Amino acid sequence: MKNNLVALLSGVIFGLGLALSQMIDPNKVLNFLDVTGNWDPSLAFVMMGALAVTMLSFRFILKRPAPLFESVFHMSKQTVITRPLLIGAGLFGIGWGMSGYCPGPAVASLGLLSVEGLVMVAAIYAGFFSHRWFAGK
Amino acid sequence: MMQFLINLNGKTLENFTPVSALLGGALIGLSVSLLLLLNGRMAGISGIMNGLLSAPKKEEIWRGLFLLGLVVGAVIFQLLTDDSLVLRKGYPILLIIMGGFLVGVGTRMGSGCTSGHGICGIANFSIRSIAATITFMLSGMVTVFILKHILGVAS
Numbered sequence: 001m002k003n004n005l006v007a008l009l010s011g012v013i014f015g016l017g018l019a020l021s022q023m024i025d026p027n028k029v030l031n032f033l034d035v036t037g038n039w040d041p042s043l044a045f046v047m048m049g050a051l052a053v054t055m056l057s058f059r060f061i062l063k064r065p066a067p068l069f070e071s072v073f074h075m076s077k078q079t080v081i082t083r084p085l086l087i088g089a090g091l092f093g094i095g096w097g098m099s100g101y102c103p104g105p106a107v108a109s110l111g112l113l114s115v116e117g118l119v120m121v122a123a124i125y126a127g128f129f130s131h132r133w134f135a136g137k
Numbered sequence: 138m139m140q141f142l143i144n145l146n147g148k149t150l151e152n153f154t155p156v157s158a159l160l161g162g163a164l165i166g167l168s169v170s171l172l173l174l175l176n177g178r179m180a181g182i183s184g185i186m187n188g189l190l191s192a193p194k195k196e197e198i199w200r201g202l203f204l205l206g207l208v209v210g211a212v213i214f215q216l217l218t219d220d221s222l223v224l225r226k227g228y229p230i231l232l233i234i235m236g237g238f239l240v241g242v243g244t245r246m247g248s249g250c251t252s253g254h255g256i257c258g259i260a261n262f263s264i265r266s267i268a269a270t271i272t273f274m275l276s277g278m279v280t281v282f283i284l285k286h287i288l289g290v291a292s
Contacts, residue, residue, distance in 0.1 A: 006175045007199035011206015012213065013168035014180065014252075019214035019222065021161025022154060027225055031152060033274075033281040042158040047255055049162020050169065054260035057170035062261075067177030074177055075261070076248065081268045088247025089254070093273035095239030097280025098232045100225075102251040103182040103244065106237070107204050111211030114224050120237040127241015128187050135245075 002069045015108045021046045024108050026100025026116070033097050095127075169256055172203075181253020182207075183244035229290060247273075 022028045023046055032043035067073055096102050101109070101120045109117030169180040176199070189200045215222065244250045247269050249258060254273075258266020284290050 003176050004199050004202050006171065007178075008202040008206045008209075010168045010172040010176075010180065011203035012210040013164055013171070013206075014203075015207040015210020016214055017161040017164030017168060017210075018207070019161070019211045020164060021158045022222070023161065024211055024222060025225070026228070028152065030281055030285075033277045034285060035278050036282060037285060038152070040152045040154075042152070042154050045155045045158035046162035046165070049159035050166035050256045051162075051260055053163050053166025054169050054256055057166070058173065058260045061170065061174045064174075067173065068175045070175075070177040072177060073173070075179065076258075076263070076265075078248070078265060079263075081265055084246045085248060085265055085269055086272050088243045088245065089269035089272035090243070090247075090276045091239050092243030092247055092250060093276030093278075094280045095236040095241075095243055096251075096273060097236075097277035098239065098284065099236030100228075101233075101236070101240070103186055103240065104207060104250075104252055106240075107182065107186070108207040108211040111208040112215065112222055112224060116225060116228065116230070116233055119230060119233050120240075123234050123237025124183075124186065124241040124244075125190070127238040127243070128190070128245055129241075130238070131242045131245040132191075 006069065014104065015111065017046075017050075018105055018108045021049075024105045024112070026105070026109075029102070029105070030097070030100040165252075165256065169252070169260075173257075179253060179257040181249050181257055183240075183250040184248075184253055187245060232284075232290070243273075 018024045021042065023043065028040060029043060031038060031040035062073065099120060101117070103124060106117055106120040106124060110121065172178050172180045180203070185200045185203055189197055189204065240250070249266065249269060251273075254266040254269040259270060
């Protein structure tokens with residue numbers, strides 16, 4: 001119960017952050033990626049703002065033996081840069097550059113009743129299922 | 138909204154919004170920190186989306202609520218501000234369909250997206266996340282360059 005409320009609240013704050021920073025606007029994201037055109041560095045400032053908070057908070061949080069409402073931290077244990085990591089990130093970047101949406105803004109844009117956002121979310125899930133099918137999971 | 142005109146090497150950055158970007162980013166950082174401190178979860182959105190349809194039943198609820206929260210946050214912002222966010226019109230839907238598919242496949246293969254690698258992973262000093270973030274930033278920039286400046290679509 002507590003965990004679920006935390007998840008909802010955390011999602012709302014994340015969505016507010018995406019809207020305030022205008023990352024919910026796919027053209028603003030494309031203008032960040034368009035370094036040789038009318039470049040808009042705002043997205044880098046969003047990352048800096050987020051990292052300024054998380055770089056500090058993670059140091060304190062991960063010093064704890066466990067999170068407050070859960071028995072363990074659920075973290076990735078992988079440490080090696082692999083071929084799938086780089087190929088996957090490369091493909092993600094291509095899709096990001098084609099559409100202007102990464103997963104967070106795509107979901108948040110449903111709140112603006114964006115048809116594009118709905119198509120994007122459906123296409124992302126099609127990608128998830130295809131990957132699962134190919135990977136045989 | 139807060140708009141700034143900044144002149145950099147003679148180039149004008151017309152739509153650069155550093156203040157709202159930093160503040161919005163800080164809110165995202167706060168959200169990620171809360172989810173980790175309280176629930177022990179990394180707020181990687183592609184992972185949360187994927188888990189919504191594959192994780193055990195008990196785990197699906199918090200994932201669904203987090204994603205619902207993203208939508209609610211955007212709605213609240215719309216209600217609180219006068220200058221509402223304008224939806225893009227006339228963008229080639231084929232680019233959205235193909236792009237979305239690649240985002241889906243790529244984030245599963247590469248175990249994360251902008252939030253999971255770019256914010257959570259880098260804050261955790263993960264070498265994998267740093268490599269992934271550099272990779273998707275570069276491939277995104279190359280893609281936009283090709284689409285916009287070579288093929289002349291989506292401009």
